[in-house]
Amino acid sequence: MSSRPERLNACTLRPALAGAVLLAAASTSVLAYTATLTAAAPEAIYLQVGVGLFTGGNYTPIKGDGQPTGTPGNNTTINNVSTYVPQADVGNGAAQAMTTDSTATQSYWDGFTFCSVPAQLYIGGFYRTAGGSTAAAQVTATVPAALTDPHGDTLPFSKISWTSAGNDDEGAEPFPAGTFVNGGVQTVGTMASNTWNESCWTFSYSNNTVPKSGYYSGTVTYTMTTP
Amino acid sequence: MNTVHLRFAFFLPLALTIIWASAAQAKSITIDDSASQAIEPSVSMHWKTAAPSRSGGGNPMVGTMTIRVRINLTPWLRHSGRIYLSLPAQAPGPIGLSWITQGRLLPGQLQSGSRVLVYAGRITTPFMEDTLTFQFTVDGSLMRRAVPVTYHFEMDED
Numbered sequence: 056m057s058s059r060p061e062r063l064n065a066c067t068l069r070p071a072l073a074g075a076v077l078l079a080a081a082s083t084s085v086l087a088y089t090a091t092l093t094a095a096a097p098e099a100i101y102l103q104v105g106v107g108l109f110t111g112g113n114y115t116p117i118k119g120d121g122q123p124t125g126t127p128g129n130n131t132t133i134n135n136v137s138t139y140v141p142q143a144d145v146g147n148g149a150a151q152a153m154t155t156d157s158t159a160t161q162s163y164w165d166g167f168t169f170c171s172v173p174a175q176l177y178i179g180g181f182y183r184t185a186g187g188s189t190a191a192a193q194v195t196a197t198v199p200a201a202l203t204d205p206h207g208d209t210l211p212f213s214k215i216s217w218t219s220a221g222n223d224d225e226g227a228e229p230f231p232a233g234t235f236v237n238g239g240v241q242t243v244g245t246m247a248s249n250t251w252n253e254s255c256w257t258f259s260y261s262n263n264t265v266p267k268s269g270y271y272s273g274t275v276t277y278t279m280t281t282p
Numbered sequence: 283m284n285t286v287h288l289r290f291a292f293f294l295p296l297a298l299t300i301i302w303a304s305a306a307q308a309k310s311i312t313i314d315d316s317a318s319q320a321i322e323p324s325v326s327m328h329w330k331t332a333a334p335s336r337s338g339g340g341n342p343m344v345g346t347m348t349i350r351v352r353i354n355l356t357p358w359l360r361h362s363g364r365i366y367l368s369l370p371a372q373a374p375g376p377i378g379l380s381w382i383t384q385g386r387l388l389p390g391q392l393q394s395g396s397r398v399l400v401y402a403g404r405i406t407t408p409f410m411e412d413t414l415t416f417q418f419t420v421d422g423s424l425m426r427r428a429v430p431v432t433y434h435f436e437m438d439e440d
Contacts, residue, residue, distance in 0.1 A: 089431065090325050092325045250334050
């Protein structure tokens, strides 16, 4: 909003016109306009794990009016990451590469082909906020205690790990390598404010135990939390 | 009168002249603009670009406001002078200001801590009016809370 501090008006000045110059100089502190700048809707978040959604194009290039080309949206697709272990290899200790059904290879930032499918799962987004730039948003994974098969057999989630990289990537990954916990909430990355963050995850199954044969599955939910 | 005394008498008037000229140049007087009116009641700051950068640097927010400027030039009527728009250095940090006008005053831009000429010439009317559209630019990291920004017009008499 705009407001004015207490000030002398023109009528006040006129009676003392002869000394107008001196009076004006003396009243400098009250002859100023104050405009109050207020950040409007300064916060926005976007988290994409697997496929995401942008309509109208990528975020960049920025249009002439300062707005991005594309607009982020909500994609409810749940992508799978899976592996098949041949019976002869079960429990031999050789990690098994996992693949994804996600088709997300390009960064919505600029369309650059950042991840390779089906080997890698895209994870990225941004946290837009005004104010101090030190606080980061946290991205966590809510992990079930175990993967289960239809018969109730279980497989610890900690058997699944991931590495992190991306095409032409440099610097530390915002979503680094890790291993799932066996039930609970774990931090899998942070997003510095006002920065586009992205990584490509390559999952693997440790394959160092011999579970009962079966189709084991579980769902991990990723959550972004702003400070 | 000896030689030493003559030199003293010669240099004294010269020194006084220099000091007077310097003081005259530095005389800036804030102009009464109490009749000015803001057309919009507030300045909403938006991200200059909705997309954050990959590096995290440079995230300006911008906001515009329109002011019907009416400055009281009665004290300088029928004199020549130069009018500046001044944006003092102030919290929370560097502030950019640019503006366009309807033609009575000059458009321009500046950074806080400086001033820019908006009029030079003879003052022929008691009041000078124009409509200015201001655009403020502040780094988003400084917009922790509402930011009051103060500016004023000032006169340098010729």
